[in-house]
Amino acid sequence: MSVQMEIICVGNELLIGKTLNTNAQWLAKRSTSLGITVTRITVVGDDVDEIALATREALERKPRFIITTGGLGPTFDDKTLEGIAKAINRKLELNEKALKMVKEKYEEYAKAGKINAVEMTPHRVKMAKLPEGSEPLPNPVGTAPGVLVRIGGTDLVALPGVPSEMEAIFDNYVVCMLRKEAGDVTFFETSIYADNIMESALAPLIDIAMRNNPYVYIKSHPRGAEKKPHLEIHLSTTAKDSETAKDRIGKAIIQLSDLIREKGGKVKLRE
């Protein structure tokens, strides 16, 4: 059984198309490479009810992990923790460990002369108000800590939306959690390229290759219009070790390439 994860990205900037969701891609790629199966990515706005709804829906699907991005900062529209708390019927409470983390950050900034005094304003304290029973995860790059909440069989990790902060907390704390669950599993992927064959003619050949190689997932991506067919064929598999994975992919490539050449297509191993 694969270890499943859902990603929830919070931010109006994503829904108005101001920001390209590179966080979701980064998380999906890193998690997949660790052997995790990402089953869904959801983007909602800076709205407590929307965040709560998306969180509740995701929890109902019982993934092993939920990762959220965005909405942990000091401003009025940073509402992710409020939304999560609402989804799981817990209160937000001042977390002493988190408060210490936030305070130490501002002391650092004061020492560096960036601010005059370490005044713990309501907006700063806000970053330390976590759903009951949460654990703060230190943010090595910014101010707002990440947050880990365990809900039944699901570990929910809330990460900041600033990419460098999100990545740092993920690498420092989340990777070990995922690795522990996924075990020694490797995701391997590669692409080959086909010319002189249309996607609709390639389709039945992929069917054959996938039947013969049940652990390999093969998907064609048109690059260029159907009129001037240039196809990327992406092959991927998850296996116990990288040798098994590469073996499987290698066999599938050989079979599929033969089938494509029989139909007059040209196969290249590089773009």
Add this chain to the structure above:
Amino acid sequence: MSVQMEIICVGNELLIGKTLNTNAQWLAKRSTSLGITVTRITVVGDDVDEIALATREALERKPRFIITTGGLGPTFDDKTLEGIAKAINRKLELNEKALKMVKEKYEEYAKAGKINAVEMTPHRVKMAKLPEGSEPLPNPVGTAPGVLVRIGGTDLVALPGVPSEMEAIFDNYVVCMLRKEAGDVTFFETSIYADNIMESALAPLIDIAMRNNPYVYIKSHPRGAEKKPHLEIHLSTTAKDSETAKDRIGKAIIQLSDLIREKGGKVKLRE
């Protein structure tokens, strides 16, 4: 009342992080600029049940529009229409109008010498099998038609995943649909930049500016770490005409800039 839209993107390549979801951003940006409110973006894999579930959930939230991307092509894993049909309890049926569109495309390709004969293989016919009661939307760039299905008060439009095809069908057919519903509404956005002030100090100032400018949405985006604060402040509004919109944004900028300067911050109109 705003006209609401949800976007559903289908594709394993998005869930493994192979592909950056530029389609969602493009659709969100274009739709927002037409006065539509995008309330959610959902990404699911090439799986009939997952697509059906996401579609059913979106329909339950009763948006005026749902746009899907991906999964309309000739290969085994192009399952979007099957998923939509399942979600709304309709059968897939051969749509004669769609079949004619697909056939004409292959006749074109044959004439251009790209293929030998116009053989309507099962994989090609597949692209013309639509949920009962659907309307195909011509694809000026590729082969698979877009699909319009009306379900209660929701118009669902299925678009291909290849960006050029998705964009062409959107511009040719979807823009008029959206414009008709949204009416004469303009979305206007701009950013100013602040230095020498931390996000946590800016937060209460944004609160004040938003209270005084109820139609303007203001959101800060840290660019640089909190330690060396450089903030983008994004202001946006939706109004009946662009003059009203610009007036509102202008007033909010003046008020907020004054507040920031009072706290010793520097405001710039450009990055």
